[in-house]
Amino acid sequence: MHEFEAYLEQLRTGLPVGPRRAAEICQEVQSHLEARLLQYESSGLSHDEAVAKAIASFGDPKEVVPMLLRANAQHHRAQALRSLGLGLLLGPPLWYLVGLAWLMARGTPLAQALTYSWPEALLTGAIFGGLAGVAIGQWRARLRWFLAVVLAVPVALLALWFSLRLGFGAETAMTTVRDAAPGLRDALVASVGLAVTFVVLAWAIHRFVLRPAKPLVPSQ
């Protein structure tokens, strides 16, 4: 029933336990709320009063969601692992394409761009992809952590770049960026570009892979 949709949506968005499990929980809660609604209506309450009382009986989402999350910890962990796996799977190839695009944007012919040593870059992609996956899998429950990961990326890359410039680093995946961006401004641009890539990847996984669950039972 649509009276409960807003409430169920609050529960759904607060539960990073996978779309299927979240839908299952919401269906169960919906079934319960409807039973309460009938009970309160038959006791003489108006429809609106009964809806409000049914929701109040179930509890404030701020209190209910953490309880449900603790009780569904296995699903929560499984979701985090799925997200990590997707990130590790999608991160390296996307990173490779970003690297190619970067070099070609700077005038490097494709044939030459393809000759760069990519294994390190793919490793970097796996690391960032993994981070993105974990962040996306958790962001609804731990938004601050998610934002921290996103914001940490350009900072970490800048630190890496400086260490390479100062000769503290060996040949790493970021050598490509160092060679392509010899000045501070270019390094900043590279870092921002990297951060944007990271966020886009994170957003894409969230939007297309981990999209919010739809209720299994359509509202009446």
Added chain:
Amino acid sequence: MGHDAQLLKGTAKLLALRLLAREPMYGYQMLQHLEAQSEGYFQLGDGALYSLLHEVEQEGLARGAWAEAADRPHRRRYYHLTAKGRRELAKRREDWEGFSRAMAMILEAHHARV
């Protein structure tokens, strides 16, 4: 709740397992039984009950299964006690009876002296 919430929190799992030992039930039905059989004494929060049921299911003490409801358009999720759940119930029941006897001995001894 008409009593100490902490007291109920510590015994809620035992109560839930006991109810499920009689027959598979869905959440709302369990709340109704709990309230009716305790004459209104036990009033577990609705949200808290479902958290408890999911916890019990995660621990393998019960298994949830959807079933069609004859009188309603939507399905209900019934919880069935597992063999592990029955063993856990027996253990918790024994613990509770021991605890209850010991408490009674102390309280009655205290009462006799006063």
